[in-house]
Amino acid sequence: MFAMPELPEVERVRVTLAKHVIGLVVSRVSVRRPDVVHGPRRRGCLLENQTISGVERLGKQLALVSSNISGEPGPCVCVHLGMSGSLRYLPPDSVDSLAPHTHVVWTLSSPRGENGGRIAFADARRFGGLWTFGSRENLVKSRWRRLGDDALSVSPAVLHRRLSATRRVVKAALLDQAVIAGLGNIYVDELLFRARIHPLAAANQLDSAHVQRMVRAMRALLREAVHNGGSSLRNYVDADGTSGRFQKLHQVYGRAGCSCVRCRSKLEAATVGGRATVWCPTCQPRRPAAAVTTKKD
DNA sequence: ACGATACCCTGATGGC
DNA sequence: TGCCATCAGGGTATCG
Numbered sequence: 001m002f003a004m005p006e007l008p009e010v011e012r013v014r015v016t017l018a019k020h021v022i023g024l025v026v027s028r029v030s031v032r033r034p035d036v037v038h039g040p041r042r043r044g045c046l047l048e049n050q051t052i053s054g055v056e057r058l059g060k061q062l063a064l065v066s067s068n069i070s071g072e073p074g075p076c077v078c079v080h081l082g083m084s085g086s087l088r089y090l091p092p093d094s095v096d097s098l099a100p101h102t103h104v105v106w107t108l109s110s111p112r113g114e115n116g117g118r119i120a121f122a123d124a125r126r127f128g129g130l131w132t133f134g135s136r137e138n139l140v141k142s143r144w145r146r147l148g149d150d151a152l153s154v155s156p157a158v159l160h161r162r163l164s165a166t167r168r169v170v171k172a173a174l175l176d177q178a179v180i181a182g183l184g185n186i187y188v189d190e191l192l193f194r195a196r197i198h199p200l201a202a203a204n205q206l207d208s209a210h211v212q213r214m215v216r217a218m219r220a221l222l223r224e225a226v227h228n229g230g231s232s233l234r235n236y237v238d239a240d241g242t243s244g245r246f247q248k249l250h251q252v253y254g255r256a257g258c259s260c261v262r263c264r265s266k267l268e269a270a271t272v273g274g275r276a277t278v279w280c281p282t283c284q285p286r287r288p289a290a291a292v293t294t295k296k297d
Numbered sequence: 298a299c300g301a302t303a304c305c306c307t308g309a310t311g312g313c
Numbered sequence: 314t315g316c317c318a319t320c321a322g323g324g325t326a327t328c329g
Contacts, residue, residue, distance in 0.1 A: 004321085004322070004323085006323095080323085080324090082306095082322090082324080083307095083321080083323060084306085084307075084308085084322095101307090123306095124307055124308070125305080125307050126306060126307090127305070127323055127324070128323085166299085167299070168299070168300085172299090172300085177323085184322080185321095185322070185323090233321095274301080274302085275321095275322070275323095276320095276321080276322085
């Protein structure tokens, strides 16, 4: 348990960072730990002398998108925060020394050359990293092509199709970023609880009503989490250094053995898909379809 | 094709 | 107080 940035936390970083850096020029890049940077390393690949034109997100991954001085598309850096990564904006007047494990620092200036502050990428465990691309299009065509649709915008039909194609248990499938992008251990447990689906239910046994319920619960959950600044379990902060509050609203994650907020049953726990998993045995029946309809058995 | 497992890595935690 | 084993987890790789 550390920062664990999932979709809501990464979205907060995206918004808070974009607010400060769009339109600024990268005047210098300092790579303090070269092994966190993957992909081409030619000059400019880390956005030197480029203007930051956008900060995008797909699932848990971010992209700093640039354009050159004439506004033509420039290189692009994909940022994955992994378990413990952070991307902070440090304003021009900031006197704070860099956080421990800061691996890359972008120094920014306004188009007129005034001090524009800095962006700092830090990642203690180094499960995250940076990937360079010649253009945004290259990122989307290669690395991001391997990801499923974003959890905030996936349609029930698409998710249903993806889930129907795997015999894994639903929790394992939802954690797979190629199935759906953005969910991690916390939000999968929370959304399955809200949708009243057992984490060990077979993904390909869910009917369209289940998936529809799941998508509805997922959107509501993720939006609430974003609006609450995400979940800060140890030290997650957004680009401004602000912590989230959503951890106080978790209904099952981290509550193994506690009573269900809905029915007071004792929450159960097990390892599923290699991850600690908590659910309510009453609210989340093992066979969602059978629970109401089946008479004989 | 899938599950199980190991690995990467560091900091927080609990036991002694 | 201090040491040490344990745990946490996103993603990838490997084996069965």
